[in-house]
Amino acid sequence: MTNQLFTSKDIAKGYFESQFDTGKTFDLCVKDITIKNLPTLIVYVSGLVNGESLAEMLANTQWDQEEEIDDEPDYFHYHFNYHGKEDATSIDAFMLGVLSGNVGFVTESGYCYLAEFRNYPGRSPEEPDNEKVIRGSRDGFSENIITNTALIRRRIRSEKLRFEMHHVSTYGQTDVVLSYMSDLVNESHLKWLIERLEQIQHDGLTMSDKSLEEWLFKQKFHPLPFVRYTERPDIVAAHVLEGHIAIMVDTSPSVMLIPVTMFHLLQHAEEYRQAPLVGTMMRFLRFGAVILSFLLLPFWYLLVTHPDLLPDSLAFIGINEKGQIPIFLQILFADIGIEYLRIAAIHTPTPLSTAMGLIAGIIIGQIAIDVGLFSSEVVLYTAVTAIFTFAIPNYELSISVKVFRLALLAATALFGVTGFFIGIFIIFTYLCSLKPMKVPYLWPLVPFFPKAFARVIIRTPMSQDALRPFVVGAKQRKRV
Numbered sequence: 144m145t146n147q148l149f150t151s152k153d154i155a156k157g158y159f160e161s162q163f164d165t166g167k168t169f170d171l172c173v174k175d176i177t178i179k180n181l182p183t184l185i186v187y188v189s190g191l192v193n194g195e196s197l198a199e200m201l202a203n204t205q206w207d208q209e210e211e212i213d214d215e216p217d218y219f220h221y222h223f224n225y226h227g228k229e230d231a232t233s234i235d236a237f238m239l240g241v242l243s244g245n246v247g248f249v250t251e252s253g254y255c256y257l258a259e260f261r262n263y264p265g266r267s268p269e270e271p272d273n274e275k276v277i278r279g280s281r282d283g284f285s286e287n288i289i290t291n292t293a294l295i296r297r298r299i300r301s302e303k304l305r306f307e308m309h310h311v312s313t314y315g316q317t318d319v320v321l322s323y324m325s326d327l328v329n330e331s332h333l334k335w336l337i338e339r340l341e342q343i344q345h346d347g348l349t350m351s352d353k354s355l356e357e358w359l360f361k362q363k364f365h366p367l368p369f370v371r372y373t374e375r376p377d378i379v380a381a382h383v384l385e386g387h388i389a390i391m392v393d394t395s396p397s398v399m400l401i402p403v404t405m406f407h408l409l410q411h412a413e414e415y416r417q418a419p420l421v422g423t424m425m426r427f428l429r430f431g432a433v434i435l436s437f438l439l440l441p442f443w444y445l446l447v448t449h450p451d452l453l454p455d456s457l458a459f460i461g462i463n464e465k466g467q468i469p470i471f472l473q474i475l476f477a478d479i480g481i482e483y484l485r486i487a488a489i490h491t492p493t494p495l496s497t498a499m500g501l502i503a504g505i506i507i508g509q510i511a512i513d514v515g516l517f518s519s520e521v522v523l524y525t526a527v528t529a530i531f532t533f534a535i536p537n538y539e540l541s542i543s544v545k546v547f548r549l550a551l552l553a554a555t556a557l558f559g560v561t562g563f564f565i566g567i568f569i570i571f572t573y574l575c576s577l578k579p580m581k582v583p584y585l586w587p588l589v590p591f592f593p594k595a596f597a598r599v600i601i602r603t604p605m606s607q608d609a610l611r612p613f614v615v616g617a618k619q620r621k622r623v
Contacts, residue, residue: 146230146231146232146254146255146256147252147254147255148231148233148234148237148253149253150252152175152182152183152184152251152252152253154253155249155253155255156173156175156184156249158234159173159186160173162238170189170190171186171187171188172185172189173185173186177205177206178204178218178219178223178248178250179205179210179222180206180210181215181218181251182250182251183219183249185246185247186241186246187246187247188241188244191244191261191262191263191264192244192245192246192262193260193261193262194262196260197246200225200260204223215250215252216250219248219254219256223248227258227259227260228256228257228258228259229256229257230256230257231247231256234255236257237255237257239310239316241257243261243316244260244262244263245257245258245259245261263287263289265285265286265287266285266286267285268283268284268285268290268294269281269282269283270282270283271283271284271396273374274373274375274378274412274536276413276416277413277416279377279412279416280375280377282376283376283396284391284396284397285396286396287393288318288391288394291376291391291396291398292306292391294376295322295379295380295389297376298376299324299380299384304323304324304325304383305321305323305324306320306321307320307322307323309321309340311340311355312346312348313344313345313346313347314347315346317348317351317392317394319340319355319390319393320390320391320392321333321336321389321390322391323383323386323388323389324383324384324386326619327385327386327611327617327618327619328386328388328617328618329617329618331616332402332580332616333388335580336390336401339358339359340359343355345358351392351393351395352372352390352397352398352399355390355392356368356369356370356399360580366542366543366546366547367405367539367543367574367584368408368537368539368540368543369401369577369579370390370399370400370403371400371401371408371537372399372400372538372539373397373398374397378400379400381415382400385612385617386612386616386617387400387401387402387403387615388400401580402579402614404582404584404586404614405574406586406588406599408539408540409426409429409430409536409537409540411425411536413425414426414602415602415605419602419604422602423600423601426600426601426602428534429534432531433531433540435528435531436528436531436534437548437551438548438567439524439527439528439531440474440478440524440525440548441548441563441566442563443460444474444552444556445563447460447462447470448470449559449560462518462520468517470521473518473521474525474552476516477517477521477522477525478545478548478549481525481529528548532545547570551563551567575589582614583614586614587599587613587614595613609621609622
């Protein structure tokens with residue numbers, strides 16, 4: 144296939160000027176230059192290229208003597224001897240390359256080339272705020288997909304590591320990279336993922352990775368996350384070596400990991416930065432936080448509204464002073480109030496967030512108790528539940544637990560003891576029914592695999608971690 148996409152340089156120039164409407168697009172540069180004696184058209188987006196490197200490269204190709212041009216492609220290759228150069232095989236590929244940050248060259252006779260001078264704007268790698276560790280690396284992904292792939296490649300120096308590029312959406316043409324180990328990845332999972340990417344018909348992935356998740360899994364109104372988000376390269380590298388597939392979306396600092404179960408969402412890097420026994424203790428505490436975050440408020444409400452269920456030794460659990468507002472509404476208002484506090488903290492500038500938290504959490508909370516809006520026990524148990532919720536390492540899962548908690552609380556308020564247990568049964572059945580990518584969401588609890596479940600709840604020493612998770616379907620379960 145030839146790279147002579149135009150009959151002449153002037154025709155190419157008119158085409159690009161009409162397509163980009165250069166009179167109204169200031170950042171798109173279409174300029175005439177010469178490569179030695181060869182008149183050439185250069186096309187690039189000024190904000191996406193490394194201007195210094197481009198200027199230095201072009202400075203070495205200026206005219207210096209008369210020289211005949213017998214063969215344009217050979218002449219261009221000889222005088223523009225740049226390692227990051229490739230032939231453009233179609234006009235669409237040339238346009239996409241330019242809009243992706245490459246520099247396009249069109250010779251006098253219409254031969255087209257793309258050169259790698261990309262320099263995407265963005266911040267440098269830094270530790271993500273929501274995945275901090277006491278010990279360990281402090282780098283994290285940024286919005287630059289080239290930087291992100293390099294952070295993974297630095298940790299996995301293997302020729303088996305693949306970074307497969309795809310362009311998704313009609314107008315956005317967003318870069319989506321699939322990262323996996325070619326000798327480990329489950330081919331059926333990879334094939335399913337590529338087919339889903341090809342089926343996406345949309346203007347653009349404006350919300351980057353979250354938009355892609357909804358398109359891939361057709362999530363609709365399911366509250367639970369079907370992927371694991373992380374901004375830490377070490378976590379991605381560990382999962383890729385287990386046989387998972389990492390999905391990176393340009394402009395997003397978060398990487399999606401698939402396939403995952405609910406127990407993958409409860410892991411944290413700190414468990415592997417401590418001794419196995421300490422890591423196991425932290426894992427037990429985290430699992431307990433999920434259960435208590437879900438059950439504590441509805442169960443306490445059940446005991447308060449049915450004091451006959453309480454033995455005399457636990458009578459202090461009830462409410463000493465009943466307010467004018469029903470207990471259910473008190474819990475509902477307090478739980479929603481904490482959610483508003485979280486939202487306000489996100490939207491409040493950092494220097495003011497501490498003061499806002501003190502005002503909302505202490506002053507308003509105490510006044511609400513004094514005026515009889517809330518009982519002190521409601522504030523206590525709601526605050527403790529909020530702490531358990533914040534202990535869940537995955538933000539999306541913590542919000543889902545809150546949704547399930549409110550649903551269970553409503554069922555308990557409507558139907559009492561029966562509603563409490565039926566609500567738990569319905570939610571558990573719903574979790575068991577989820578199988579994103581045909582992977583059971585509660586594996587290895589449902590279906591139950593004793594050995595695999597033991598490895599989920601116990602942080603085993605790295606020297607004994609010899610098998611990759613069965614649910615990933617890796618080609619090689621035994622580690623090298």
